Amino acid sequence: MNTFGFTSKSASRVSKYLRFKTREQPESVINLLKTYGFSQADISKLVKRYPKVLGYGLERITAKIEFLASRAASPRDVVDVLISSPKILDRSLENHVIPIYDFVKDVVDSDEEVIAVLKRGRGRLFGRANGSDIPVGIDFLRDIGVPESNIAYVLLRHPQALRDSGRVKQAVEELKEMGGFDPSKKNFVKALIVKCGLSESKWRKKIDVYKSWGLTEEDIFGMFKIYPQCMASSEKKISAVMDLVVNKLGWGPSIFPGYASLLALSLEKRIIPRDSVIQSLLSKGLIGKKSYTPKVFMLTDDVFLDKYVNCYEDADKLLKLYRK
Structure with missing residues (x-):
């Protein structure tokens, strides 16, 4: 277990899943993963996240990796997908992984975007053995008038929001009760993502x-x-x-x-530094108090520096204050 850099507590937790008849079993899995481009650090991450992988048969693992490799742009993509969504290894390739993959591709249009979804998925797309719940949630959103582009937005950015179709339906009802949300608009799915997550x-x-x-x-x-x-x-x-x-x-x-x-916005990186600059300008009477509105924080860095730093004689001091 030390090979994977586990603490004693982590090793104890992981050991619950690891009961090997022979030492060759985990070693064969490790060697297989290495042949597909996994580094020692990658293997450690995968085992910590999903210890059961060390007990899987080589054919089972190979089939999933080969499938992903046939769709991914690079071997690194495959590594990243399996680290983020290791439950792929636990599911049937024909009955679960491929159907879910193809369903997602039908929504987002390209293998590249499906791989992006899987990298963000943290296994949520494959959390249920039958793999049916996400399609149910997506079909429900289609039925209430959510455009494909907005469904793709959810899948690409927050796939976990669609894992529980029952929660999706409940959240939609809550948004309807609140009023003011149009299923055809982007803000509807943004609100849905938040609702599903709370x-x-x-x-x-x-x-x-x-x-x-x-x-x-x-x-x-x-x-x-x-x-x-x-x-x-x-x-x-x-x-x-x-x-x-x-x-x-x-x-x-x-x-x-x-x-x-x-x-x-970040308090430490944007709001507080900009407030420091504005307060300095106010104290010297270089700007009026009415010009200090929340819009100051919305400006891009370049615009803020041009308007409130670079145009003053004390630009160097103001910049130091801003970068402090």
Whole structure:
């Protein structure tokens, strides 16, 4: 087990799955993986994520690798897919892997994009032995008028959202009850992804965080309809951004729903450095307070530097402040 760099705790957990009659069994699997381009580090990742692979027959593993190799652009793609979605190795090639692969390809159009889905899938596409739930969820979305391009968006970026068709249907009903969502629009699937990823208790906790900063439920739902990702941020991130907006910048909570995309920005890398520059300019009377709005944080780096750093005599000092 030391070969794979396991800690004692990890080794104990992994050992539950590893009961070999002979030493040759795991060694033969390791040697096979190496012939297909797996490095020692790759094998360690795969075994840590899916220890049962060391007990599989060589033909079983070879069949899956050969299939993926026939569709992937490079051997590295195959390695990355199996590390991200190791449950492929546990499923029937003919009855599960190929049907799911072909179904996904029918949605996203190319092998390259299917491979991208599998790399992001973390095994979720192959989590159920019958492999039927994702197609059920996709067919349901088609039936309610979600365009193929938007279904492909979900598959390519957040395939885990479609793993449980029952949850997909429930989330759609919740969005309908909320009102203001059109299944033909991109924002609908963005909201669906967020909804599918949150339990009711998690959803309520985030609502409560926003309310603690002075937003009403009407404000929050309105914000969610415009920028669904506002409910994907952690409670800690929500509080940190609201604290900056309400307490430090003094803008008040009412301005936040219109600029909820602030949550997508890094506090440490963008918001705080830019605030430092603006505060310096304000203290010297070089800009008026009215010019300091949330739009400052939305500017690209080049535009921000041109407008608030490079055009001033103290550009060097401002740049140091910005890069600090």
